[in-house]
Amino acid sequence: MEHGKKETKRVLITFDIDGTLIRSTGPTSNHLHRQAFSHALLQVFGIDGTIDVIQHHGSTDPAILVNTLIHYGIPSKVATEKLSDLKSKMIEFAKGHAKDIGEGLEVLPGVESLLQTLSSRDAIVIGLVTGNLEENAWMKMEGLGIEKYFSVPHIGGFGSDHIDRGHLVKIAAERAEKLFPGKFDLRVHVGDAPNDIRAAEFGGALAIGVCTGIFGKEELDQASTEGAVVLKNLSDCESFLNLLGL
Template sequence: MDQVLISFDVDGTLIRSIGEDANAFHKRAFSYVMKQIYGVDGTIDAIKHHGSTDKQVLINTLAHYGVPPSQSEPRVPEATDKMLEYARLHPEEVSLGLEILPGVAALLQELHSRKTVLIGLVTGNLEEIAWMKMMALGIYPFFSTPQFGGFGSDHIERGELVKVARRRAEELFPGGIKSHFHVGDTPADIQAASYGGAHAVGVCTGVFSALELTEAGKGNKHGVTILTGLADQSLFLQTVGL
């Protein structure tokens, strides 16, 4: 049974930040970690971090505040544990300032109904936090069971996460994977798809333009498709050969 693997980025692809509390949970978790582990009062809003894994965001933000990577990196495992501690202490904050993007719930539900489609995540979020977001926003049931993906807790480089997701899918769902599509809203997602051996599907639902996503996809021998978003279900299904 040839299967189609579709991995989705989370922030900017499936969900977006809105209002005064935009992405408040994640921001607060990072600030908590920086204060508790490094003694730094700071916010990830101090740097541009779209497309980065959580570990990269932490290291780069601390560098902005004067803590060099040589000092921050050795304590990253301790820091990620502390971030999860914050998440478990404040589950009521998970969906604060977040909403599902148009068409996402309906598309995931349709993909979930197809027996040959495997649906997972590839995100810079730590695994537990990524699934907490999916649960809080009501789309967790539409992912393949058992749940799988590649996460910021697995590796600091996003391209490696695409490979991790495919390897886990192959282990969990025997039968062979015919094709792999990775969906994301940043140039980093497009490049990660290429590195990980997947067809890149760029969506213009974040802060990057179609041109920027197209440029990032140059040289991807597995293919690149740029969409305005995920609201046009028929177009997406056509893109992934369904």
Template sequence: MLTSAALSSPCSTPAVLRHRRKLHVSGPRSTAVVPPAMARKTLVTFDVDGTLIRSVGNNANKFHKDAFAFAFKKVFNLDTNIDVIHHHGSTDQLVAADVLAFHGISKEAIWANMPATCTAMLEHAAGAEDNAAAGLELLPGVERLLQTLAARDDTVVALVTGNLEPIAWTKMRRLGIYQHFTAPGIGGFGSDHTLRGELVKIAADRCAKELGVEVGPRFHVGDTPNDVIAAEFAGAVALGVTTGIFSKEELEASAKEKEKCVVLDGLNDLDAVLKALQLA
């Protein structure tokens, strides 16, 4: 069982925050007019891997995987990678913890060194940012959907992902879609908490506090049962997509409240997605 310290975020250290400021830099953003204070807006959060993007080729997700491998070597002197475990739908800290446990590292040592592990991952990411898109590509319909949502003044477009925050935004920048997310970059990330459901809540809290808006309907889009469960946990509607490794039946089966779960084949049918998000 995880301790309360592990469940929150041992990655929220000054070193990690310095890396966040370095990587999560300002850039071109949506030209949509900023709404009046306390305007009511729909919040749409997107998972990253398997939902917005997919891994391809011999260098599949190399930027992210290499960051893990670098950290395992630097902090624990282990030559290993994340593919020794099943990690789909997990969060970066839990992925690291599971890999280390696989190699016999004690739970106490894992979590005592988690801040150093996250810092090492971000150290590698800062040096490899130019290659962050290697082995990755946008899934069909993603760019058009994000452009459409970004142009609306009644919607906040955000991320909820198990990626450490700087790694997530670096992927978005290098794949050319960073500008479609609502400034200043709202979301919940694997550097905030280990549990995905908490990340959905964190994204909503940040939306209200940082944008000064009333959060109305909330939707979380993801490709794993953990995304569906997280949305339900946080009181959001789940929009599952079968662009990862899980089937429509598996995604639907993970929902306790069936009326709050919609599953689509992907994000390429813009009209269907907008309807599922109650924006059409």
């Protein structure tokens, strides 16, 4: 087969979620995720608050929780000590409202087609690296109909694993190497925020930025010290595969 040799190149690709695979839309923008934060703040600290009081794009859920609580006057140490309870309350809320998980969210153009193409290749392992908590991340993927394209068993690095996004790319790679034994010839992380670019490079992966979130090409380029590739979006499947040498 003509493509046989190319197919032996083993690639691990991880995707960020919000702003990369999906976007928030309309008046109920990312409704359930935002509500889950507010529920946790109320249940654990009695604070009737919202994450919209801080800049949270490209952050992890635990960091968002801590920074929001600091805004509301809770000391960082106290907020950090309660992270386990806060995360549990977020997951509990999301599970209780799972039928609404896709409200105010939509899959970005080209994403489903790209995931479908990647998932059809045996030598490619597809996972997530996201600031979302793990259970909530997969609920989003399922609710939007794209979970089926990710490698099984599911792998990734999540906000439930570490407060710092930089470590999540490494965590995802370690999990992939255990569950899909053998060396990966290339590791790639795709995201829409400068923090995604920095995390990819910190974690030893090729950084691919996409301008489908709130950041432009210049901001994504500036975040890179190792020549990240920045794309307008994920609509051109062929170009994406060429980037990976596939």
